[in-house]
Amino acid sequence: MMRRFFQIAALLSLALSVLAAQAAAQTGARTGSLQQLSDAAKAGDADAVFELAERFRRGQGVLQNYARAADLYVAGVQFGDARAMNTLGGLYISGLGVPQDATKGFELLQAAVRSGEAKFLHDLASVLQQGIGTEPDPARAAALYQRASDLGWTEATVSLGVLYQDGIGVEADIARAVVLYTGPAEAGHPRAQNNLGLIHVRGEGVPQDYEAAVEWFARAAGQGLPVAMRNLGVMYENGFGVEVNEEEAKRLYRLAGQGSADGAGAALAPVFDPRLAPPDPAQAEDYLAAARAGDPVAQFLLGYLLVSGAQSAADYRQAAQFFQAAAEKGLPAAMANLGLLAFSGRGVLQDYVEGYSWLTLAAAAGLPGAIDLRDALAGDMTAGQINAANVAAQAVWAKHAK
Amino acid sequence: MPLHTIRTLRLGALAGALLLVLSQHTVGQETADTPITLEAVEEAYRAGDFTTARAGLEPFAEAGDVTAQYRLGFMIANGSGGPFVRQEATRWLEAALAQGHEAGKLLLARVYLTGSPEVPDYERAVQLLEAEVVNGEAEAHFYLAQLLRSGRGIEADKQRAFALMRLAADAGMPAAQLSLAQMYSRGEGVEKDDAQASRWLLQAADNGNARALMSLYHNYTRGSGFPKDEAKALLYLKLAVEAGDTIGQRILGAAYLTGQGIEADPVRGVALLVQAAEKDEPGAQTNLGYAYATGTGVNRDLTKAAEWYRKAADQGLTRAALALAEMLYNGHGVDRDVVEAVNYYQIAYQGRDTTAAVRLGEMLVSGEYPHEETEAGLYWVSAAAEAGSSDALDWLVARAAQGEPYADYRIGVIYRDGLGAEADPERAARHILIAAEAGFDFAQEAASELYATGAGVGQDYVEAHKWANVAAADGSETAGERRDVLADLMTPEQVAEAQGRAKAFLQSQ
Numbered sequence: 037m038m039r040r041f042f043q044i045a046a047l048l049s050l051a052l053s054v055l056a057a058q059a060a061a062q063t064g065a066r067t068g069s070l071q072q073l074s075d076a077a078k079a080g081d082a083d084a085v086f087e088l089a090e091r092f093r094r095g096q097g098v099l100q101n102y103a104r105a106a107d108l109y110v111a112g113v114q115f116g117d118a119r120a121m122n123t124l125g126g127l128y129i130s131g132l133g134v135p136q137d138a139t140k141g142f143e144l145l146q147a148a149v150r151s152g153e154a155k156f157l158h159d160l161a162s163v164l165q166q167g168i169g170t171e172p173d174p175a176r177a178a179a180l181y182q183r184a185s186d187l188g189w190t191e192a193t194v195s196l197g198v199l200y201q202d203g204i205g206v207e208a209d210i211a212r213a214v215v216l217y218t219g220p221a222e223a224g225h226p227r228a229q230n231n232l233g234l235i236h237v238r239g240e241g242v243p244q245d246y247e248a249a250v251e252w253f254a255r256a257a258g259q260g261l262p263v264a265m266r267n268l269g270v271m272y273e274n275g276f277g278v279e280v281n282e283e284e285a286k287r288l289y290r291l292a293g294q295g296s297a298d299g300a301g302a303a304l305a306p307v308f309d310p311r312l313a314p315p316d317p318a319q320a321e322d323y324l325a326a327a328r329a330g331d332p333v334a335q336f337l338l339g340y341l342l343v344s345g346a347q348s349a350a351d352y353r354q355a356a357q358f359f360q361a362a363a364e365k366g367l368p369a370a371m372a373n374l375g376l377l378a379f380s381g382r383g384v385l386q387d388y389v390e391g392y393s394w395l396t397l398a399a400a401a402g403l404p405g406a407i408d409l410r411d412a413l414a415g416d417m418t419a420g421q422i423n424a425a426n427v428a429a430q431a432v433w434a435k436h437a438k
Numbered sequence: 439m440p441l442h443t444i445r446t447l448r449l450g451a452l453a454g455a456l457l458l459v460l461s462q463h464t465v466g467q468e469t470a471d472t473p474i475t476l477e478a479v480e481e482a483y484r485a486g487d488f489t490t491a492r493a494g495l496e497p498f499a500e501a502g503d504v505t506a507q508y509r510l511g512f513m514i515a516n517g518s519g520g521p522f523v524r525q526e527a528t529r530w531l532e533a534a535l536a537q538g539h540e541a542g543k544l545l546l547a548r549v550y551l552t553g554s555p556e557v558p559d560y561e562r563a564v565q566l567l568e569a570e571v572v573n574g575e576a577e578a579h580f581y582l583a584q585l586l587r588s589g590r591g592i593e594a595d596k597q598r599a600f601a602l603m604r605l606a607a608d609a610g611m612p613a614a615q616l617s618l619a620q621m622y623s624r625g626e627g628v629e630k631d632d633a634q635a636s637r638w639l640l641q642a643a644d645n646g647n648a649r650a651l652m653s654l655y656h657n658y659t660r661g662s663g664f665p666k667d668e669a670k671a672l673l674y675l676k677l678a679v680e681a682g683d684t685i686g687q688r689i690l691g692a693a694y695l696t697g698q699g700i701e702a703d704p705v706r707g708v709a710l711l712v713q714a715a716e717k718d719e720p721g722a723q724t725n726l727g728y729a730y731a732t733g734t735g736v737n738r739d740l741t742k743a744a745e746w747y748r749k750a751a752d753q754g755l756t757r758a759a760l761a762l763a764e765m766l767y768n769g770h771g772v773d774r775d776v777v778e779a780v781n782y783y784q785i786a787y788q789g790r791d792t793t794a795a796v797r798l799g800e801m802l803v804s805g806e807y808p809h810e811e812t813e814a815g816l817y818w819v820s821a822a823a824e825a826g827s828s829d830a831l832d833w834l835v836a837r838a839a840q841g842e843p844y845a846d847y848r849i850g851v852i853y854r855d856g857l858g859a860e861a862d863p864e865r866a867a868r869h870i871l872i873a874a875e876a877g878f879d880f881a882q883e884a885a886s887e888l889y890a891t892g893a894g895v896g897q898d899y900v901e902a903h904k905w906a907n908v909a910a911a912d913g914s915e916t917a918g919e920r921r922d923v924l925a926d927l928m929t930p931e932q933v934a935e936a937q938g939r940a941k942a943f944l945q946s947q
Contacts, residue, residue: 293926349913381918385911385944387937416925418934 042234042270044198045227045256045263070098077108082115089120093133095407099400099433101426102133113144118151122159129168131419133426142169149180154189157181161192165205174205190220194228201231210241221252229256230264237267237276246277257288265292304380304413306343309369309403315341332362336370343373343382352383363394366436368403371395379413388417392425397432476506488519499530508534508542515549524549524556543570544577551581560591571602576609584617587626600627607638612647615639619650636664643674651678652686668699679710687714688722695725695734704735715746723750724758731761731771740771751782756789763794776801777808787814795821803833820848826858838869843876850884854893867894874905877947882909883917890924899928903936908943 068076070091076084089108092101106127112120125144128137142163148156161180164173178199184192197216200209214235221228233252236245250271256264269288272281308314315323315337323341326334339358342351356377362370375394377383384390392410399406414422479494492513498506511530513519531546547566550559564585570578579602585591586599600621606614615638621627623635639657642650651674657664658671675693678686687710693700694707708729714722723746729735730743744765750758763782766775780801786794799822801807802815816837822830831852837845850870853862867888873881882905888895889902903924909917925933 349910349915349918353913381907381910381921383911385937385940386907386921387941388934389937389941416930416933418930421930421934421937 042237042267043263044201044234045230045261082112082117085115086112086117086119093123095396095399099429100396101430102127102423103426106133118148118153118156121145121148122156126159129163132422136419138169140169154184154187154192157184157187158189158192158195162195174199178205190225194220194225197228197231201235210235214241226256226259226261226264230261230267233264233267246271250277262292304376306340306376307369307372307405307409308340312369317341327358332365332367332370335359335362336367339370339373349383352377356383366401368398368401368406371401372398372403372406372409389421389425389428392417392422393428393432396425396429400433488513492519499533504534504537504539507537508539511542512545515545524552544575547578547581560585564591576606576611576614579603580606580611580614583614596627610645612642612645612650615642615645616647616650616653643677646681648678648681648683648686651681652683655686672700684714684717684719687711688719688725691722692725695729704729708735715749718749720750720753720755720758724755724761727758727761740765744771751785754785754789756786756791759785759789760791760794763797776806780808792821796825799823799830800827803827803829816842816844823848824852824858831859838872843873843878843881846870846876847873847878847881847884850881863894879909879912879914882912883914886917886920890920899924900932900936900939903928903933904939904943907937907940911944
């Protein structure tokens with residue numbers, strides 16, 4: 037087995053920070069129908085403009101469209117809305133809905149911090165640390181993390197801990213890092229847990245304690261942090277704080293290699309629409325008759341039965357055909373499952389654009405959980421693919437609306 | 439006009455299973471002068487003239503003589519004095535039973551269980567056996583147990599099957615003891631118990647059951663259930679052969695012939711092989727063909743060799759088909775006959791014999807192949823090329839130039855693996871990629887492998903991912919795994935590019 041080394045979990049992925057965390061902060065800001073929001077936005081209501089942009093960005097109650105969202109954030113920026121600046125900055129850095137332009141993105145993130153929002157301080161610090169759209173400036177990053185941390189933004193606290201642990205932009209101070217990590221780690225923050233585990237392995241600032249390290253790695257790995265899985269794997273491979281267990285080590289490395297922090301493997305399991313009656317394998321023949329007659333629900337149920345007990349590539353190919361037929365008739369659950377097959381490349385060509393596009397359509401059609409599923413699978417995609425998927429979904433939607 | 443008419447009929451008593459009844463009554467033939475008496479029938483039976491006895495019983499049976507009906511059914515069922523005809527056997531045994539002759543029940547059940555040519559009548563057999571089970575007949579226990587195991591003629595019931603099998607085994611029936619051993623070893627209808635399984639297997643073997651003895655031979659040979667012990671294995675093999683086991687005769691015969699695990703004794707080997715071969719055992723026939731072809735244990739005789747090979751080849755045995763095809767092609771022991779040789783090469787090819795494919799490919803290339811070329815032709819010529827025939831390789835190259843992707847793929851494999859020609863990675867890659875572009879799925883998977891390793895092409899994960907993805911969409915599971923492994927080594931931008939190219943490729947198809 038390849039020699040492996042311990043790794044620190046340095047940064048929160050910027051895309052995750054800018055594009056997902058904000059939603060948590062802002063959800064519920066405005067309610068109302070799309071039409072009401074749209075009318076209010078046209079009348080110059082800045083909150084309505086922002087909320088509408090958020091709906092388009094998330095694809096909530098509307099077909100996801102980053103380009104439309106970006107236009108609305110631009111309007112928000114003109115109102116001086118710091119939230120719009122922060123989000124639009126993220127879009128420019130990632131190239132979603134707009135041509136990628138890191139410098140412009142950096143400028144927008146910088147403009148947003150004037151509001152003094154903790155999250156915006158954190159995001160700016162993060163790009164300063166990495167030198168995205170600007171020269172790296174770890175000292176300034178540290179100062180901004182500190183401000184955000186003082187305002188109670190946990191991500192910033194953990195990222196500041198990393199700077200103290202590695203002595204980047206500040207004088208190395210392990211004891212300080214331990215203090216910064218401990219609160220968030222005990223509260224369940226995976227990066228803090230992993231890094232605290234690492235400190236225990238090395239015995240820096242604390243007595244070396246493999247058992248404690250294993251525990252911290254395990255807690256972080258249990259939350260799906262790939263770095264932590266790999267670190268835990270090293271512990272098992274070498275028997276640090278645990279019995280040597282090469283099988284377990286291999287399993288963890290493999291799991292970590294699959295990448296997505298959200299456990300893309302699990303996310304690829306077929307999804308069912310809770311609003312439908314559960315499928316009954318004993319009725320497969322009835323479903324088949326109805327499916328052949330063009331009934332989309334029967335087509336979906338049959339596809340679902342096929343993928344749920346899939347034994348071979350042939351089962352997936354059959355299922356894909358049934359899902360396709362039902363999806364084209366507008367059945368959300370069929371769209372989602374067809375998307376999942378396209379993501380995993382089972383029964384159809386693997387094509388993330390296609391997969392994302394079908395999940396976007398399923399989300400807009402109101403399938404519960406489709407948005408989270410789509411975002412969990414988007415981790416391996418480029419902005420170009422997501423933009424293309426937005427366009428592809430739009431084309432299907434337009435055809436369907438006719 | 440009926441052949442027989444019955445003049446008088448009075449029934450006597452049956453004296454023992456194999457004895458016919460003596461009576462004063464006579465049955466005469468209208469056309470004949472002398473009447474047939476049961477006395478005469480009995481005389482014929484005692485003298486071993488079963489044909490006369492069987493024919494003589496018929497008029498009495500027709501006339502409703504219950505004993506004659508049973509006797510006639512019995513003789514037909516045993517094939518004595520004429521062929522076994524199931525319909526006739528059941529007719530007379532049923533007739534006797536209908537008149538209250540209970541002794542024929544078990545025999546009748548056995549006849550109903552006989553397969554060819556009619557389909558076994560399991561339901562009627564079960565009815566008859568259930569009645570005999572009540573009477574405590576061990577044989578009935580055994581047969582019913584077998585039906586209960588397989589669920590034929592009665593709903594499967596492993597527990598009851600076990601209970602009945604145990605009764606039959608306890609009563610000393612070797613076949614039942616063997617079956618009981620099986621049931622213990624599989625945990626069928628009873629808790630799995632290897633010790634009991636061994637015990638009953640040994641019991642059946644002690645009683646001279648050939649299959650049990652062979653089972654012990656296999657167990658000692660492989661060391662399954664018992665420690666491996668070649669001496670004991672050989673002992674049981676010899677005992678099985680003594681009990682008349684056909685497979686045992688073949689195995690022991692072959693061992694004597696070649697001297698494997700035993701002191702060679704070709705003459706004895708041939709004698710055993712003849713016993714099995716005459717019972718139509720194809721492996722023994724093949725070995726006997728080999729003995730004649732090489733003069734091992736017999737005088738070399740190619741004609742006889744060909745005869746035995748043919749018997750086995752006609753049963754579909756690959757080795758024999760190949761040997762016979764070679765003899766026919768070369769005119770050894772038989773008249774040279776290319777058409778027939780090709781037929782037997784094809785039988786061998788169906789048994790996945792590579793040499794047969796190579797020969798067929800060579801004949802196709804040389805123009806000796808007497809039929810229209812089929813799809814398999816490309817495969818045969820490829821096999822010949824892989825075996826080193828440069829003519830075959832040239833033939834493939836010509837086919838590839840005409841746009842046959844399979845030919846390109848196989849040429850690619852030949853140059854890639856250095857089979858039949860010196861390895862040439864660049865040339866291999868060229869051909870494999872042509873076949874992949876033409877949409878041949880194996881070639882697409884091979885193309886992915888080329889790009890992943892960089893053999894003959896520049897290493898390129900994007901192309902590797904593209905081809906793996908295309909092949910996976912075509913249903914290859916290994917290609918799907920390859921694609922996912924590659925994705926772990928690639929950036930999202932590379933994966934995006936690869937997926938875009940795969941999509942474009944499929945759209946261009």
